[in-house]
Amino acid sequence: MATLGDLERTVMDLLWATPEAMTANRLRDAIAEAPSGEVGRELAVTTVLTVLSRLEKKGLVERERDSRPHRYRSVTSREDHTAELMHEVLVTAPDREAVLARFIGSVTASEAETLRKLLGGS
Amino acid sequence: MFWASYLLAALAIILAWPAPIALSRAAWPARAPFTAMVLWQSIALAGGLSMIGAMLVWGLEPLGDNLVSASAGFFSILFDDDSAQTLGVIHVFAISAATLLFGHLVFTLALTFVRIRRQRSRHRDMLNLLSSPAADQPATLVISHPAPVAYCLPGGARSVTVMSDGLMDLLSRAELDAVLTHENAHLHQRHHLLLWAFAAWRAALPWLPTSQLAQRSVSELIEMLADDEALRHVDEPTLVRAIAIVGSGALPSPADALDDPLGEEGRSGPVPGASDVSGGAADARSTAHRLRRLLTPLPPLNRIQQGLALSTAGMLLVVPPVLLVAPELLG
Numbered sequence: 001m002a003t004l005g006d007l008e009r010t011v012m013d014l015l016w017a018t019p020e021a022m023t024a025n026r027l028r029d030a031i032a033e034a035p036s037g038e039v040g041r042e043l044a045v046t047t048v049l050t051v052l053s054r055l056e057k058k059g060l061v062e063r064e065r066d067s068r069p070h071r072y073r074s075v076t077s078r079e080d081h082t083a084e085l086m087h088e089v090l091v092t093a094p095d096r097e098a099v100l101a102r103f104i105g106s107v108t109a110s111e112a113e114t115l116r117k118l119l120g121g122s
Numbered sequence: 123m124f125w126a127s128y129l130l131a132a133l134a135i136i137l138a139w140p141a142p143i144a145l146s147r148a149a150w151p152a153r154a155p156f157t158a159m160v161l162w163q164s165i166a167l168a169g170g171l172s173m174i175g176a177m178l179v180w181g182l183e184p185l186g187d188n189l190v191s192a193s194a195g196f197f198s199i200l201f202d203d204d205s206a207q208t209l210g211v212i213h214v215f216a217i218s219a220a221t222l223l224f225g226h227l228v229f230t231l232a233l234t235f236v237r238i239r240r241q242r243s244r245h246r247d248m249l250n251l252l253s254s255p256a257a258d259q260p261a262t263l264v265i266s267h268p269a270p271v272a273y274c275l276p277g278g279a280r281s282v283t284v285m286s287d288g289l290m291d292l293l294s295r296a297e298l299d300a301v302l303t304h305e306n307a308h309l310h311q312r313h314h315l316l317l318w319a320f321a322a323w324r325a326a327l328p329w330l331p332t333s334q335l336a337q338r339s340v341s342e343l344i345e346m347l348a349d350d351e352a353l354r355h356v357d358e359p360t361l362v363r364a365i366a367i368v369g370s371g372a373l374p375s376p377a378d379a380l381d382d383p384l385g386e387e388g389r390s391g392p393v394p395g396a397s398d399v400s401g402g403a404a405d406a407r408s409t410a411h412r413l414r415r416l417l418t419p420l421p422p423l424n425r426i427q428q429g430l431a432l433s434t435a436g437m438l439l440v441v442p443p444v445l446l447v448a449p450e451l452l453g
Contacts, residue, residue, distance in 0.1 A: 005250050012251050058247065078252065079266075085248050086267050086286070088241075111417045118359045119366060 007043075007051045010034065012060060016078045021064050021071035024048045123183045123192070123449045130176035130445050137169035137438070142332035146339050150431075152415045154423040155346040157431045159316070162336050162343070164435040166323055169332060170227060171442040174220050179446065181216030184208045188450030230326035231319070238318060242275060249275070253284065259302060264290070270368050274305040276314040283309070289368065297364040300356040304364075307351035313344040342408035349412055362416050369409040 014030050015022065022030070028048045052072050055061040060081075064071045142165060145151070151158030179189060185199075185208060186192035196217070198204045206214075249263055256262035263284045265271075270289035275282050283305040290298065308314070320340045324333040352361050423431070 009251050060251070081248065082252050082265060082267050085245065085252060086265070086269060086271055088245065089271060089273050090269065111414065114417050115362070115366070115413075118362050 004051065004054065007047070008055055011048070011051050011055065012074065012078075015061065015072065015074040021067075021073040023069045023071050024052060025069065027052075027072070123179055123187060123189070126445045126449050127176050127180035127183070130172045130179060130442060133442065133445075134169060134172040134176055137165050137172065138330055138332045141165055142335045146335040150423060150427070151339065151343060152346060152411065153420050154428060154431070155343045155350070157423065157428055157435075159340065159343045159347070161431055161435045162320075162340055163316075164438040165332065166320070166336055168438040168442050170323075172445075174224050175442055175446050177216045177220035177223070181209075181213045181220065184210070184213055189446055190450055227323075227326050231322040234322035234325055235318060238321075242277060246275060246277065246280070249282070249284065256285070259283075262302065272301045272305055272368060274308050276309055276312075281309045292367050293364060294360075296356055296360045297367070300352050300361045300364040301368065303355045304348045304352040304361075307348040308344065311344075311347060311351075313348070316340055316344060338408075342411060345408055345412055346415065349416065358416055358419075362413060365409060365413060365416070369413075 010031055011027060014027060014034070024045050028043050028045050031043055031048070052061055052063075056063060056072075060075055061072050062075050064073070145158070145161065145165070182189065182192035182196055185195035195204075195208075199206050199209070249265070253263040253265040256264050261282050263282050265284055265286050267286040268288040269286060270292050271284070271286040272289055273284055275284060283302060285298075285301070289301070293301065317340070320333075320337045324337045327333045349361060349365075
């Protein structure tokens with residue numbers, strides 16, 4: 001049995017892979033055709049809609065309001081989301097100076113020699 | 123009771139300024155990171171306790187000649203409508219300040235906990251969508267990003283280590299093992315709990331030198347502890363290469379790096395940050411300290427030095443409570 005998390009992942013993968021917006025019906029068909037074994041093949045459209053509304057609440061998916069039935073698209077690309085997530089991890093350091101440059105400015109001759117050997121040997 | 127409150131105040135001042143400054147400048151913590159960590163914890167705990175205790179004891183002084191009878195007197199004023207004549211405005215002020223400070227510390231601790239947990243859960247949600255499990259490592263996720271990044275996301279049974287495919291491209295198998303062992307050490311040794319406590323301490327009293335110095339030193343010390351754990355599985359050169367590569371954000375060319383230190387600045391990638399979500403990462407200064415420590419290993423502290431540092435930590439935890447009840451013990 002696939003969890004909601006797995007379903008969210010499958011739906012996002014499909015939306016990220018498709019440039020145009022998709023209806024819940026088309027998404028359900030695409031999931032049924034997908035080779036992935038972990039997500040059940042026959043999903044009810046209501047299940048897909050539940051997943052889509054969860055994703056919409058999380059700000060990952062937006063709905064085109066002028067079309068009936070509603071069509072859904074991803075808000076930004078997978079790469080943008082990854083970059084944003086890595087930004088959280090990377091940027092919070094108080095100083096983002098190059099570590100090696102800073103370190104090398106302050107090493108003794110013997111430390112520099114050791115480091116040179118180590119890096120050269122890689 | 124006055125002398126006890128003055129001694130507590132003196133201790134609070136020592137633990138807020140000179141002691142943390144001396145400890146953060148000392149060189150020995152790199153030789154005994156665990157001992158230094160214990161000392162930082164006792165400085166923070168004893169510092170908070172003596173700050174609150176000094177004001178409390180001073181404020182309650184007119185109500186009794188020891189803390190127990192004074193507290194009883196205070197509660198009978200609060201609840202039994204006893205006359206508050208004995209308490210001057212300044213005493214009420216000191217008692218209120220002690221209560222407020224205590225409430226502020228507990229509240230900030232809780233608030234920081236909730237904030238970090240919410241941030242982690244959002245981060246975990248996004249990882250679920252964006253990353254895939256590593257092929258041959260349990261509890262390890264791979265995310266597609268060019269910068270060499272590795273960090274751990276604590277969360278009990280759901281703790282994971284995350285690495286980027288940029289990191290996997292740059293590091294050899296042994297170097298990758300070094301990085302993963304380092305991150306797993308953060309998780310096993312529960313470093314995120316230390317980071318949480320000291321982040322809260324800093325958020326509560328940001329203007330106090332001790333809280334800033336403590337947070338910075340503690341995040342550096344946990345990196346050293348994790349390095350020591352990694353050294354039990356890989357050799358020193360492998361770990362040094364891994365740290366240098368992750369720290370500089372790119373595979374450093376030794377010639378450029380050593381001959382033209384300033385030239386390095388422009389093309390280096392980002393430095394893994396001490397993020398709230400991760401269970402420990404490093405800034406540039408602490409990476410330099412870690413490299414130096416591995417390149418020029420110093421002997422660990424001897425037993426006498428270790429014992430001295432640990433008994434100082436023990437004393438710090440015993441003295442404030444003793445001062446609080448001492449007037450009673452001495453009659």
